[in-house]
Amino acid sequence: MAEQEEDVIERDEDDYGLDPKLVQSILDALSDGDAARIDALMEPLHAADIADLLEQISSSERRALVGLWSKGIDGEILSEIDESIREDVIEALPHDVLTEAVRELDSDDVVDLIEDLEEPVQERILDALPDSDRVAVEQSLTYPEYSAGRLMQREVVTAPEHWTVGEAIDFLRTAKELPDQFYHVILIDPRWHPTGYVTLGKLLSSKRATPLKDILEDSFRTVGVMEEEGDIAYAFNQYHLISVPVVDEDDRLAGVITIDDAMAVLDEEHEEDILRLAGVGEESSISDGALQTARQRLPWLIVNLFTASLSAIVISQFQNTIATLVALAALMPIVASTGGIAGTQSLAVAVRALATRDLTASNARRVVLRELGAGLLNGLGLAAILGIAGSLIFGAPLLGLVLGLAMVVNQIVAALGGVLVPLALDKLGLDPALASGTFVTTMTDVMGFFAFLGLATVILL
Amino acid sequence: MAEQEEDVIERDEDDYGLDPKLVQSILDALSDGDAARIDALMEPLHAADIADLLEQISSSERRALVGLWSKGIDGEILSEIDESIREDVIEALPHDVLTEAVRELDSDDVVDLIEDLEEPVQERILDALPDSDRVAVEQSLTYPEYSAGRLMQREVVTAPEHWTVGEAIDFLRTAKELPDQFYHVILIDPRWHPTGYVTLGKLLSSKRATPLKDILEDSFRTVGVMEEEGDIAYAFNQYHLISVPVVDEDDRLAGVITIDDAMAVLDEEHEEDILRLAGVGEESSISDGALQTARQRLPWLIVNLFTASLSAIVISQFQNTIATLVALAALMPIVASTGGIAGTQSLAVAVRALATRDLTASNARRVVLRELGAGLLNGLGLAAILGIAGSLIFGAPLLGLVLGLAMVVNQIVAALGGVLVPLALDKLGLDPALASGTFVTTMTDVMGFFAFLGLATVILL
Numbered sequence: 001m002a003e004q005e006e007d008v009i010e011r012d013e014d015d016y017g018l019d020p021k022l023v024q025s026i027l028d029a030l031s032d033g034d035a036a037r038i039d040a041l042m043e044p045l046h047a048a049d050i051a052d053l054l055e056q057i058s059s060s061e062r063r064a065l066v067g068l069w070s071k072g073i074d075g076e077i078l079s080e081i082d083e084s085i086r087e088d089v090i091e092a093l094p095h096d097v098l099t100e101a102v103r104e105l106d107s108d109d110v111v112d113l114i115e116d117l118e119e120p121v122q123e124r125i126l127d128a129l130p131d132s133d134r135v136a137v138e139q140s141l142t143y144p145e146y147s148a149g150r151l152m153q154r155e156v157v158t159a160p161e162h163w164t165v166g167e168a169i170d171f172l173r174t175a176k177e178l179p180d181q182f183y184h185v186i187l188i189d190p191r192w193h194p195t196g197y198v199t200l201g202k203l204l205s206s207k208r209a210t211p212l213k214d215i216l217e218d219s220f221r222t223v224g225v226m227e228e229e230g231d232i233a234y235a236f237n238q239y240h241l242i243s244v245p246v247v248d249e250d251d252r253l254a255g256v257i258t259i260d261d262a263m264a265v266l267d268e269e270h271e272e273d274i275l276r277l278a279g280v281g282e283e284s285s286i287s288d289g290a291l292q293t294a295r296q297r298l299p300w301l302i303v304n305l306f307t308a309s310l311s312a313i314v315i316s317q318f319q320n321t322i323a324t325l326v327a328l329a330a331l332m333p334i335v336a337s338t339g340g341i342a343g344t345q346s347l348a349v350a351v352r353a354l355a356t357r358d359l360t361a362s363n364a365r366r367v368v369l370r371e372l373g374a375g376l377l378n379g380l381g382l383a384a385i386l387g388i389a390g391s392l393i394f395g396a397p398l399l400g401l402v403l404g405l406a407m408v409v410n411q412i413v414a415a416l417g418g419v420l421v422p423l424a425l426d427k428l429g430l431d432p433a434l435a436s437g438t439f440v441t442t443m444t445d446v447m448g449f450f451a452f453l454g455l456a457t458v459i460l461l
Numbered sequence: 462m463a464e465q466e467e468d469v470i471e472r473d474e475d476d477y478g479l480d481p482k483l484v485q486s487i488l489d490a491l492s493d494g495d496a497a498r499i500d501a502l503m504e505p506l507h508a509a510d511i512a513d514l515l516e517q518i519s520s521s522e523r524r525a526l527v528g529l530w531s532k533g534i535d536g537e538i539l540s541e542i543d544e545s546i547r548e549d550v551i552e553a554l555p556h557d558v559l560t561e562a563v564r565e566l567d568s569d570d571v572v573d574l575i576e577d578l579e580e581p582v583q584e585r586i587l588d589a590l591p592d593s594d595r596v597a598v599e600q601s602l603t604y605p606e607y608s609a610g611r612l613m614q615r616e617v618v619t620a621p622e623h624w625t626v627g628e629a630i631d632f633l634r635t636a637k638e639l640p641d642q643f644y645h646v647i648l649i650d651p652r653w654h655p656t657g658y659v660t661l662g663k664l665l666s667s668k669r670a671t672p673l674k675d676i677l678e679d680s681f682r683t684v685g686v687m688e689e690e691g692d693i694a695y696a697f698n699q700y701h702l703i704s705v706p707v708v709d710e711d712d713r714l715a716g717v718i719t720i721d722d723a724m725a726v727l728d729e730e731h732e733e734d735i736l737r738l739a740g741v742g743e744e745s746s747i748s749d750g751a752l753q754t755a756r757q758r759l760p761w762l763i764v765n766l767f768t769a770s771l772s773a774i775v776i777s778q779f780q781n782t783i784a785t786l787v788a789l790a791a792l793m794p795i796v797a798s799t800g801g802i803a804g805t806q807s808l809a810v811a812v813r814a815l816a817t818r819d820l821t822a823s824n825a826r827r828v829v830l831r832e833l834g835a836g837l838l839n840g841l842g843l844a845a846i847l848g849i850a851g852s853l854i855f856g857a858p859l860l861g862l863v864l865g866l867a868m869v870v871n872q873i874v875a876a877l878g879g880v881l882v883p884l885a886l887d888k889l890g891l892d893p894a895l896a897s898g899t900f901v902t903t904m905t906d907v908m909g910f911f912a913f914l915g916l917a918t919v920i921l922l
Binding site for chain 1: 477478479481484485507509510513516517518519543630633634636639640642643644660661662664665666667668692695696697698699700701703720721723724725727728731732734735736738739740741745746747749750751752754755758759761762763765766769770772773774776777780783784787788790791792793794795797798799801802803805806808809810812813814817818819820821822823824827828830831832833834835836837838839842843846847898899902906910
């Protein structure tokens with residue numbers, strides 16, 4: 001007992017998530033093989049934090065911890081674990097533990113758990129489910145990935161349109177199985193079409209005799225099972241929704257999506273944006289090994305090798321110019337790299353605005369003109385600085401002029417490229433973030449070298 | 462009527478947000494001065510979509526539309542409008558319309574509306590409020606920006622700890638003013654300390670005689686008024702929270718934060734990440750003009766001008782080498798630019814992992830080693846491609862060797878820089894996304910040129 005008190009982790013109350021000091025204590029206990037201390041240290045942790053713990057430690061530590069920890073992995077932890085190590089953890093679990101864990105979960109969590117697993121592991125989990133749940137999960141899996149049908153939970157709380165508040169409350173009190181979380185009672189007509197919903201708050205604060213029809217929410221809208229989860233997350237954020245009924249092809253109620261699922265989707269979409277912009281496969285994870293990481297990043301590096309060769313070809317056209325004035329070789333990256341930064345700036349704003357639907361066909365023309373203007377202004381500003389510095393440092397006003405002019409040209413190319421590339425990708429139905437960075441920096445590199453060396457050839461030689 | 466039917470907007474049902482075709486129709490009606498058609502077209506729009514509409518059109522169109530549209534801007538629309546045009550819109554509103562609009566809003570929405578406005582505009586809105594609301598708003602404004610105190614709504618639904626389900630329901634039925642949205646009844650002790658909460662679903666499905674204490678949620682936790690909104694949004698996402706009581710310094714209940722607010726904060730944090738990584742001021746908006754846009758972006762461009770000069774200085778040290786073999790000038794950007802891409806990849810993964818707290822002190826060492834390994838592997842892969850291509854194309858195996866070796870060195874620098882720069886910024890208490898891009902590409906440029914030209918000098922000359 002005395003030893004255990006020593007271990008009390010002092011931590012910043014303002015901090016959420018897993019405390020690195022706690023992780024260290026757990027790893028110490030693990031290397032001592034002290035199962036009792038592991039149990040004590042992990043006892044207060046939320047399932048989401050335990051999942052993070054498993055992601056942050058090495059795979060051998062993970063297997064040792066799963067073996068020593070008496071409480072063991074339950075369904076909630078399993079559903080929080082990142083895809084990158086999920087298979088690893090599942091394969092380490094004894095059959096009975098796995099069975100118990102997945103049986104605890106709602107059907108939508110099981111779907112989320114298994115959709116990206118390999119066939120044999122999927123089969124192992126499906127076999128652990130009772131028949132009725134297995135059918136529900138298999139049905140959900142028939143909907144395409146990233147669709148509302150995959151995201152929704154099938155457990156819904158409904159009431160006939162003609163019910164009163166009192167009837168609805170009496171029904172809820174006697175209902176056998178209600179979902180863990182629900183925020184609306186959905187009104188359905190006799191053909192199971194959702195026609196409106198009532199918040200639980202309204203239900204609680206209205207008189208028993210009030211017809212449900214009289215306290216419907218204005219915000220009511222439905223989504224189709226085939227709609228994309230990204231669109232749905234956008235709708236939740238845009239319209240401040242809390243839950244949305246999902247309907248099948250015949251407009252019949254099929255399930256419901258709640259805001260916590262939408263928030264998770266929004267978060268994933270952001271991850272995708274930031275990683276794709278940088279040319280990283282979005283399935284990359286912090287627990288991946290070096291080889292896996294290298295493999296995810298190599299494709300865009302090879303693409304860049306080829307696009308960079310374009311710059312090399314452009315420069316090689318000016319070998320005579322460079323041979324005459326070698327200082328040009330030292331100065332040319334300044335124009336190219338400042339163009340790269342400007343292109344990245346313009347690109348980040350455009351990709352973000354497309355994601356939040358603030359950049360649309362309605363204002364695309366104005367935004368492109370705005371970028372053109374901003375590129376011109378900054379080009380002139382940078383040209384002034386660079387032209388003066390070039391003149392003063394090299395005592396060569398004409399060199400300053402060349403630097404300045406090339407900068408103006410490249411800043412305009414950067415600003416336009418940063419907005420036109422994602423707009424074009426979007427128009428083609430591709431993700432605007434997809435490798436835009438590589439395209440735009442290729443443009444600014446090639447144009448930066450070409451404008452600088454070309455102008456130098458004309459003006460200086 | 463016939464004309465109006467022509468205007469029916471056909472649109473994709475799967476699409477949310479504002480339809481560009483509808484925007485065009487509204488602008489057409491605006492230039493015809495057809496107020497009736499404007500009213501008809503805007504009637505079905507959600508407040509959030511109207512706000513988007515106002516952001517997407519030009520400022521002269523905005524003023525004309527606000528003047529012609531008979532329904533006019535209400536509180537909900539005002540609170541949806543982006544900061545960048547908020548002042549513009551408020552100043553265009555007649556006093557009585559503004560008064561009516563802000564009186565509709567909850568105190569937290571008023572706070573959100575006015576916190577970034579100039580003093581005189583703020584004063585105009587505060588004057589429009591009834592005294593009690595004004596006090597509430599002014600009190601909220603005493604909390605620092607981005608704190609829980611600013612984010613919370615003051616309207617809370619509470620019950621004494623000893624109540625039963627029946628007592629709580631009876632209270633809710635007779636309560637005069639309940640918040641628009643609430644998801645829990647918060648239990649408080651006689652000194653107003655929150656001690657637990659009950660979901661409305663549990664309240665509705667439990668027997669009247671059940672003590673509230675018996676149906677408390679496990680997920681209960683509180684946050685302090687001074688906590689940062691980013692930490693709170695993380696907690697909502699990590700622990701699947703739906704609402705959280707906020708307590709003051711004496712642990713007394715001060716308000717409540719709901720998931721829709723947390724979702725909006727999460728979205729803003731992502732915006733900040735993506736824009737800061739690219740070196741853009743995060744207050745930039747799609748409705749800014751060219752001058753404003755240029756001004757936001759210029760600071761980092763100037764910084765880059767100086768950092769790019771480092772590359773120029775490095776290259777100028779090798780002027781003799783380049784003069785001897787001008788082909789080097791054409792090839793050197795390949796090593797630098799591929800390093801830039803690799804650095805950006807490593808950086809994006811690290812910044813994102815720090816934001817989601819997947820990268821912590823617990824696994825920083827492993828991640829850095831992982832990056833080192835990945836950089837080495839990709840360096841070798843790219844070196845092989847480049848070395849062979851260099852040998853074959855230039856018929857110069859030694860040149861291929863130089864390219865390959867420089868590539869290996871720079872890939873390692875890129876991979877390490879991409880993770881160490883954000884880790885260092887984080888350690889210093891700065892935002893890891895802040896201008897990391899500029900630092901990392903400076904490193905890869907400088908090292909790319911130095912390694913390539915240095916090795917060329919040693920091996921080729």
